[in-house]
Amino acid sequence: MIKRNKKGKKQGLPPGTLVYSGEKAAFETQAYIIEFNEQNFETREITTEKCDVAPHFEQSVRWIRIIGLKNIDLISQVLNLFEIHPLVMEDIFATSQRSKYEDYRTYIYTVLKNIYWDAPSNEITYDQVSLILGKNYVLSFEEREGNLFLPILERISLPKGKVRSSLADYLFYCLIDITIDTYFSIIDIIESSIESLEDPVIDDPKPVLLQSIYRLKRDVNDFRKSIWPLREVINKIQREASPLFSSGLEIYFRDIYDHIFRLSDLIDNQRDIIFGMFDLYLSSVSNKMNDIMKVLTIISTIFIPLSFMSGFYGMNFKYMPELDWKPSYPILIGVMVIVVGLMIYYFKRKNFFSK
Incomplete structure (x- = not known):
């Protein structure tokens, strides 16, 4: 079963009003600035009293990572320092956004979905991830604390590596790439669920089995809806050729586009199998009745x-x-x-x- 964010909570409010509209309780805000170049690396915390996002190193990349959207004052303070449009600020807190790409000339705003398996609740969970790419900086906003970007942090902490020697656009690519790579683990979970249902559908078709198939069908459809807009996102990045992207980076986004196509093919194949399981269930029930x-x-x-x-x-x-x-x-x-x-x-x- 998938947790769904409810739309609402903002009816009647003027555009640009900052209200967290997620279904889940807002996570306590943690804000960090990870600044690095080829020689230096530094991590420091950002607070309302000490909102210092100015660069400390020459020709460095600043990654402002914000986890949790509860502290609206701190987040809006950071966004105002980078002169982010109020409508973008509003979208960051409206966590029911579909994946999208918007070019504001001086910065790029992208929305992704962090999709992961929540073992305690036995559910596929969707969180919104917002990314902003500007000149020498990347802003990321996550609904709650998780391990999504930990591999990127580990790569940055190493003195040698492509991330440390690259610009902010490569960090932006890495954050998108690792988010999409996690979708393959969801594909594996859905595949295991399908395999666990195939034999019972033939051998012992019970009504509770039909409920499981229907729930799996709904999960696959929602997962497909989250993947499909990503093709447009990566297409726009490749087609519009923003000056914020350096030459040679297009091959990396082409690789992401290939991953998205592969994910789409896999999920469509699983969708067809699930629809076939409905027919197989009805046939098995009919044969049993015969x-x-x-x-x-x-x-x-x-x-x-x-x-x-x-x-x-x-x-x-x-x-x-x-x-x-x-x-x-x-x-x-x-x-x-x-x-x-x-x-x-x-x-x-x-x-x-x-x-």
């Missing part, structure tokens, strides 16, 4: 001649010579047994007992 009806039909067919004989000799006529014979009862029982035996033999010859 087996039950076949057994009932055989039993009814066997008892038809027996009912006829017992009904025939149960008539209240006075002159029925067989009723006065002493061996008539065992003879009638013997005839009934012979008739049942002959019918069972006939059904076996016709393979009516085979499934």
Whole structure:
């Protein structure tokens, strides 16, 4: 089952009003600035009292990482320092946004979805990730604390590496790339769920199984809706050729585009399998019902001649010579047994007992 963010909470408010509109409770805000160049690396915390985002090193890249959207004052203070448009600020807090790309000339705003498996609730969970790329800086906004960007932090902390020797646009690419790479783990989880349902659908089709298939179908459809807009996002990055992107970076975004196409193919294939499981479930239920009806039909067919004989000799006529014979009862029982035996033999010859 997927947690869905509710739209609302902002009805009647003017554009640019900063209100966190996520369904989940807002996570306590943690704000850090990770500044680095090829020789230096530094991490420091940002607070409302000490909102220092100015560069400390020459020709350095600043990554302002904000986790949690509860402290609106601190976040708006940081955004104002970078002269971010109020509508972009509003979208950062409106966490029901679809994935998108917007070019504001001096900076680029991108929305992604952090999709992960929440083991305690046994659900696929969606969080919004907002990224802003400017000249020598990247701003990232995450709804809650997680491990999504930890590999990037580890790569930055190493004295040697491409991230440390590159510009802010490469960091921006890395954040998008690692977010999309995590989607493959969701594909694997969905694949395992499909495999766990395939055999029971054939062997033991129960109503609870139909509920599981429907829930999986809904999850796959929602996952597909989150992946599909990413093609447009990466297309725009490649097509519009913003001056914020250095030459040679297009090959990396081409690789991301290839990943998105692969994800789309995989999810479409899984979607087709799930639709096929619906048909298979209905066929299995129908076959099971046919087996039950076949057994009932055989039993009814066997008892038809027996009912006829017992009904025939149960008539209240006075002159029925067989009723006065002493061996008539065992003879009638013997005839009934012979008739049942002959019918069972006939059904076996016709393979009516085979499934």
